[in-house]
Amino acid sequence: MSWLPIPTGSHFSIANIPFGIITTAADQTPRPAIAIGDHVLDLRAFGSGGGFSASPKVQERADCFASTTLNAFAALGRPFHQATRSYLQSVLAADTKHPELLKDNQQLREAAVLQRSEVKNHLPLAIGDYTDFYAGKNHAYNVGVMFRGPANALQPNYTHLPVAYHGRASSVVVSGTPIRRPWGQILRPGDTNPTLAPCDKLDLELEMGMFICRENSLGAPVSVNDAEQHIFGYVLMNDWSARDVQAWEYVPLGPFTAKNMGTSISAWVILADALEASKGPGITNDTELLPYLKQDSKDNVLGIDLEVDIITAAGKKTTISRTNSRNLLWSWAQMIAHHTITGCNLRPGDLLGSGTISGTESGTEGSILEQTKGGKIPLKLEGGEERKFIQDGDTLVIRGSFGSGDSIVGFGEVSGTIQAPLPLF
Amino acid sequence: MSWLPIPTGSHFSIANIPFGIITTAADQTPRPAIAIGDHVLDLRAFGSGGGFSASPKVQERADCFASTTLNAFAALGRPFHQATRSYLQSVLAADTKHPELLKDNQQLREAAVLQRSEVKNHLPLAIGDYTDFYAGKNHAYNVGVMFRGPANALQPNYTHLPVAYHGRASSVVVSGTPIRRPWGQILRPGDTNPTLAPCDKLDLELEMGMFICRENSLGAPVSVNDAEQHIFGYVLMNDWSARDVQAWEYVPLGPFTAKNMGTSISAWVILADALEASKGPGITNDTELLPYLKQDSKDNVLGIDLEVDIITAAGKKTTISRTNSRNLLWSWAQMIAHHTITGCNLRPGDLLGSGTISGTESGTEGSILEQTKGGKIPLKLEGGEERKFIQDGDTLVIRGSFGSGDSIVGFGEVSGTIQAPLPLF
Numbered sequence: 132m133s134w135l136p137i138p139t140g141s142h143f144s145i146a147n148i149p150f151g152i153i154t155t156a157a158d159q160t161p162r163p164a165i166a167i168g169d170h171v172l173d174l175r176a177f178g179s180g181g182g183f184s185a186s187p188k189v190q191e192r193a194d195c196f197a198s199t200t201l202n203a204f205a206a207l208g209r210p211f212h213q214a215t216r217s218y219l220q221s222v223l224a225a226d227t228k229h230p231e232l233l234k235d236n237q238q239l240r241e242a243a244v245l246q247r248s249e250v251k252n253h254l255p256l257a258i259g260d261y262t263d264f265y266a267g268k269n270h271a272y273n274v275g276v277m278f279r280g281p282a283n284a285l286q287p288n289y290t291h292l293p294v295a296y297h298g299r300a301s302s303v304v305v306s307g308t309p310i311r312r313p314w315g316q317i318l319r320p321g322d323t324n325p326t327l328a329p330c331d332k333l334d335l336e337l338e339m340g341m342f343i344c345r346e347n348s349l350g351a352p353v354s355v356n357d358a359e360q361h362i363f364g365y366v367l368m369n370d371w372s373a374r375d376v377q378a379w380e381y382v383p384l385g386p387f388t389a390k391n392m393g394t395s396i397s398a399w400v401i402l403a404d405a406l407e408a409s410k411g412p413g414i415t416n417d418t419e420l421l422p423y424l425k426q427d428s429k430d431n432v433l434g435i436d437l438e439v440d441i442i443t444a445a446g447k448k449t450t451i452s453r454t455n456s457r458n459l460l461w462s463w464a465q466m467i468a469h470h471t472i473t474g475c476n477l478r479p480g481d482l483l484g485s486g487t488i489s490g491t492e493s494g495t496e497g498s499i500l501e502q503t504k505g506g507k508i509p510l511k512l513e514g515g516e517e518r519k520f521i522q523d524g525d526t527l528v529i530r531g532s533f534g535s536g537d538s539i540v541g542f543g544e545v546s547g548t549i550q551a552p553l554p555l556f
Numbered sequence: 557m558s559w560l561p562i563p564t565g566s567h568f569s570i571a572n573i574p575f576g577i578i579t580t581a582a583d584q585t586p587r588p589a590i591a592i593g594d595h596v597l598d599l600r601a602f603g604s605g606g607g608f609s610a611s612p613k614v615q616e617r618a619d620c621f622a623s624t625t626l627n628a629f630a631a632l633g634r635p636f637h638q639a640t641r642s643y644l645q646s647v648l649a650a651d652t653k654h655p656e657l658l659k660d661n662q663q664l665r666e667a668a669v670l671q672r673s674e675v676k677n678h679l680p681l682a683i684g685d686y687t688d689f690y691a692g693k694n695h696a697y698n699v700g701v702m703f704r705g706p707a708n709a710l711q712p713n714y715t716h717l718p719v720a721y722h723g724r725a726s727s728v729v730v731s732g733t734p735i736r737r738p739w740g741q742i743l744r745p746g747d748t749n750p751t752l753a754p755c756d757k758l759d760l761e762l763e764m765g766m767f768i769c770r771e772n773s774l775g776a777p778v779s780v781n782d783a784e785q786h787i788f789g790y791v792l793m794n795d796w797s798a799r800d801v802q803a804w805e806y807v808p809l810g811p812f813t814a815k816n817m818g819t820s821i822s823a824w825v826i827l828a829d830a831l832e833a834s835k836g837p838g839i840t841n842d843t844e845l846l847p848y849l850k851q852d853s854k855d856n857v858l859g860i861d862l863e864v865d866i867i868t869a870a871g872k873k874t875t876i877s878r879t880n881s882r883n884l885l886w887s888w889a890q891m892i893a894h895h896t897i898t899g900c901n902l903r904p905g906d907l908l909g910s911g912t913i914s915g916t917e918s919g920t921e922g923s924i925l926e927q928t929k930g931g932k933i934p935l936k937l938e939g940g941e942e943r944k945f946i947q948d949g950d951t952l953v954i955r956g957s958f959g960s961g962d963s964i965v966g967f968g969e970v971s972g973t974i975q976a977p978l979p980l981f
Contacts, residue, residue, distance in 0.1 A: 260725050288741075288750070296810050300684065301900070316846065327846045382711050386809070392900070470816075474727075474816065
């Protein structure tokens with residue numbers, strides 16, 4: 132398929148072409164790249180070397196690949212993203228019509244084609260606002276039972292609108308960034324006054340993230356059937372959560388410090404077009420929706436296979452969850468339509484999270500809180516250790532992909548290792 | 557006091573020296589300025605003309621005044637802000653030791669001293685994240701009674717920690733920007749299904765806003781007694797709220813679309829040092845606080861006199877509220893300490909809101925929701941009109957100041973006019 136060797140099973144097949152921001156030891160200026168098999172193509176170097184010259188449309192705006200983030204590329208819109216992806220696929224194809232551009236251009240290959248293991252990834256976009264939805268109905272139900280009992284697990288609004296809250300944009304970090312176990316205010320069982328202590332119930336949240344590419348003006352809602360044109364692409368997300376801090380602080384205005392110690396995202400943004408084929412029905416919603424949430428198609432929820440590994444400090448790996456992103460009640464288009472219905476302006480680089488994705492069966496939950504029933508039933512790990520929640524030195528890894536064989540469209544992974552808490556002041 | 561004529565009663569006395577971003581008809585590039593009486597001093601022009609040459613310390617970093625936002629100036633830290641303010645006061649003083657710099661420099665005065673009425677203000681800083689606290693205890697109680705009844709008006713956590721939630725940074729606009737009445741999901745009394753309709757209960761929230769100047773790293777909390785060094789300055793804020801949308805959507809994750817149609821801030825940032833003298837005790841908190849929230853001084857809450865006017869489409873003005881910013885349970889330093897306790901990184905340009913400021917008596921409330929007891933008792937306005945909530949064409953104006961006579965440190969105002977809703981799609 133490509134003249135570059137791509138291992139079978141690679142997440143970064145020629146069907147994918149995901150975009151990220153890299154640096155190398157030799158050049159510390161962040162710049163756009165695509166991942167392809169075990170390599171990356173440095174798009175700044177590729178552009179400088181005339182790589183885009185066979186596509187006048189892409190060449191005309193190729194200055195966006197000299198930027199330190201993907202925001203400029205994103206803002207050019209989906210037709211441009213698709214043109215760029217198709218062009219790069221054609222350049223990388225085994226039967227490329229332009230071998231002189233890269234395949235047979237030894238000098239440019241040396242400058243622009245790098246080993247993926249030798250580059251460092253950075254946040255792909257400068258994030259303006261970060262919004263976290265709560266579209267994983269199974270998760271919302273499971274957690275609602277624990278926090279409020281089965282009768283009030285899901286609020287009356289839950290099936291009428293995509294519930295969401297604003298998250299913290301500054302604390303979003305790229306995969307591989309260590310996360311410090313936080314101190315926080317915690318109300319211990321039986322106490323009437325809170326304690327300041329290191330979080331004792333640190334958890335992951337398995338989510339998908341989506342980046343916005345097209346701006347809408349303040350006061351101008353986006354219609355649900357136009358919303359897809361506002362989607363740049365997708366990442367995996369781990370919205371680390373301090374459950375003990377959250378339980379004490381979240382009423383009445385929602386989670387705040389319990390989520391601000393960090394949110395990890397995968398490094399490579401999968402373009403919206405690359406995942407169109409994965410779409411299908413999400414969780415059935417029997418509620419009659421208001422017109423602004425009704426989509427032309429009901430098969431509009433991405434279907435990404437997702438897995439969560441925990442790797443202990445001793446190096447033992449256990450896959451603790453296997454699920455799929457179809458376990459969402461709302462499509463991204465519906466989330467955009469609701470986000471903007473009162474006039475909120477979205478901007479290129481804004482990040483939206485799906486909410487935690489859980490299936491209905493044991494071993495498909497997207498949080499340890501659910502897997503251990505709130506810390507009551509420990510997870511048994513390879514090597515004999517147990518976990519009620521995440522311990523210092525544990526590494527959590529989320530992987531996600533669609534397809535198989537030589538045409539996988541995958542995210543790679545988002546990983547993070549928990550560091551012991553620092554002494555306070 | 558100044559060789560420039562400053563009207564008695566001006567909010568922008570020589571004791572103030574607030575910073576903002578301006579453009580003029582002749583020059584559309586945004587640039588920093590200070591307000592002084594009925595004039596502004598264009599700091600880019602002042603710097604280009606050698607205005608900072610008598611202060612080596614300020615001159616060395618005066619390139620920050622060629623920026624299109626105040627972020628670079630803010631990031632230089634409070635000692636630099638204070639040095640700049642003192643220097644500008646000395647240049648503007650009637651007995652200035654350097655009359656050749658501006659007072660007697662006709663050419664530079666023409667280039668840099670502009671009529672305030674002839675400049676257009678822009679957002680003073682590029683806002684990274686926007687957090688809204690809930691520190692107005694009287695407001696929290698009044699609204700809690702309406703939403704949850706007197707027994708649950710204040711949650712058990714309320715006096716232990718400064719409750720807050722993340723707001724929407726992209727929809728923060730500068731004073732004077734019109735606000736479009738939003739459509740939104742509303743559950744009408746007696747209905748079981750929501751309706752999509754223009755907001756019928758549009759309200760203001762009288763708040764103070766604070767901008768961050770010093771960054772802390774992710775994972776590194778700021779101690780309460782260091783927190784003042786992270787404060788750049790203050791603005792007035794109107795956090796417009798769609799009460800009917802809010803009531804339906806806010807459980808369990810807090811307000812979302814009900815607040816995203818716009819948040820208005822005043823144009824001139826009052827430096828932290830300029831308001832030190834206004835500090836005193838806030839609302840008494842009898843709860844024993846955890847050490848990270850205990851401040852050396854208890855007299856640490858700003859005392860700003862605040863007023864709210866409503867001006868109808870017919871041009872009739874009524875002052876509907878008079879209160880003071882001492883009606884807060886927490887100081888800004890405590891809010892920063894809590895915001896960062898789990899490791900959240902704050903960045904220069906981040907905006908924090910105080911929460912709605914209400915006194916305990918009738919006519920001191922910071923929202924119409926409180927004044928009309930949830931829309932039950934209409935406000936009687938000048939000219940004979942009544943209001944249960946804000947109507948299309950109404951202009952809401954918040955003013956705030958400290959001091960009197962020729963040494964007022966004031967904010968000017970934050971105003972916004974409500975526009976009729978647009979048809980949907």
